[in-house]
Structure formats: C-alpha cells, structure tokens
Amino acid sequence: MKFTTIVLLASFVVISESTLYAQTGTPPTTEILKRVLSLEGKWEGKATMQIGGKTYNFQYFMHYRKMADGNGLYMDENATIPDVGRLIGGNIIGFDPYEQKLHWFSVDNFGTTHDHIGELIDKDHLRLIHESQREGKTYREEIDFVWKSPKQLHAKLIGILNGQIEEILEGTLIRKSWK
Numbered sequence: 207m208k209f210t211t212i213v214l215l216a217s218f219v220v221i222s223e224s225t226l227y228a229q230t231g232t233p234p235t236t237e238i239l240k241r242v243l244s245l246e247g248k249w250e251g252k253a254t255m256q257i258g259g260k261t262y263n264f265q266y267f268m269h270y271r272k273m274a275d276g277n278g279l280y281m282d283e284n285a286t287i288p289d290v291g292r293l294i295g296g297n298i299i300g301f302d303p304y305e306q307k308l309h310w311f312s313v314d315n316f317g318t319t320h321d322h323i324g325e326l327i328d329k330d331h332l333r334l335i336h337e338s339q340r341e342g343k344t345y346r347e348e349i350d351f352v353w354k355s356p357k358q359l360h361a362k363l364i365g366i367l368n369g370q371i372e373e374i375l376e377g378t379l380i381r382k383s384w385k
Contacts, residue, residue, distance in 0.1 A: 238308050238326045239301040241353075242279060245270040247384045249359060253377030255287060262287050266377050271385075274300065283314075291316075310334050322349065330354075343368040357381040 235243075245268075253266040266285045273280045278300030285293045295314035302309060308324035322334035327350075334349040346366045353359055358380055365373040 236301055236303075236306075237329070238324065238332070239277075241326060241329070241332060242299055242301075242308065242324070243272065243276070244353075244356070245279060245281070245359075246272055248382040249379040250382055251377045251379035253285065253361075253375060255290070255373065255375045257290075257373040260289075262290060264288065266379065268379065273298075277301075308332075308334075320347075322347070340367060354378070 281297040283295040310322040330353040336347040363375040
C-alpha cells in the first residue's frame with residue numbers, strides 16, 4: 207500500500223509540474239539557466255586558435271538574445287580568422303526540465319552541427335561537452351565559460367580527436383551591450 211501511495215504521489219507531482227509548464231509556459235528557472243541567461247547582450251574580444259601546428263589571432267563577436275519568452279537564448283557568433291576564413295555560427299541554448307540538462311546546439315558555415323550538454327562547475331563556471339564520431343574516430347569537444355565579472359567572460363574550447371588535442375580556441379570577451 208505504501209509503495210502504491212508513493213507512486214501515485216510521484217505521478218501527481220510530475221503531472222502537476224507538466225500541467226504548470228503547459229499553462230504558464232514558464233518552467234522553473236534553474237541556476238544553470240539563470241547563469242546562461244546572464245549572457246544576454248553583445249560580447250567581443252581577442253581570441254586565439256591553435257590548429258594544425260599554427261596559432262591564429264582574431265577578434266571574436268557573440269550576440270545573445272533571449273527567446274521563447276525568456277526560457278532560452280539564441281546566439282550569433284562571427285569572426286574572421288586569418289588563413290582560415292570567416293566563421294558564421296548560430297546557437298540555440300535552453301534547459302530541458304524533464305532531463306535536467308542544458309542543451310547548446312551549434313551550427314556554423316564550416317559545416318559543423320552538434321549539441322553540447324552543459325553543467326555548472328560552480329556559480330561562475332559553465333562547462334559544455336559534445337561527444338561524437340568523426341570518420342570513425344572519437345571526437346570530444348569541451349567548452350568552458352568562466353565569468354570574471356558581469357562584463358568579462360573567459361571562453362576556452364578544446365577539440366580532442368582520438369585522444370589527441372586537435373584544436374584550442376581561447377579568448378576573453380567583454381560585454382559591449384546588455385541587449
């Protein structure tokens with residue numbers, strides 16, 4: 207009898223929470239979503255990319271805008287990387303309350319398209335992980351965002367192919383506007 211009561215109560219909580227989402231359109235805001243939403247605005251900064259034994263320096267631009275009634279972000283990114291070309295990317299960022307995971311989906315003009323799963327390491331450190339296969343080899347991408355202040359953010363991406371570091375992108379970005 208106790209087991210049945212617990213199952214019924216748990217079911218009621220899940221159904222009630224789902225009904226609340228459907229009625230209000232607003233899932234409970236989690237710490238990770240609050241932190242990510244704080245990115246809203248325009249950011250730019252000096253960045254470096256290490257790939258193929260070479261290092262490239264460039265300006266990197268990001269523009270984050272709230273979407274879905276404040277439940278996520280859309281981010282445009284762009285940079286002109288010497289000897290590599292122009293990077294143009296679009297990203298959709300949101301929190302899945304049922305899975306309890308942050309998803310950061312990226313598409314760029316170099317043909318890269320994939321999802322990252324995010325977690326807060328601490329209140330000022332977000333880590334995103336993507337894992338997949340590239341031509342039969344294991345690929346892992348780790349992206350760390352560390353807030354130095356509300357107006358300064360350090361970002362670092364490490365791409366690892368078959369256990370070997372393939373690329374590193376890193377930069378400190380400054381907030382240029384809040385919208």
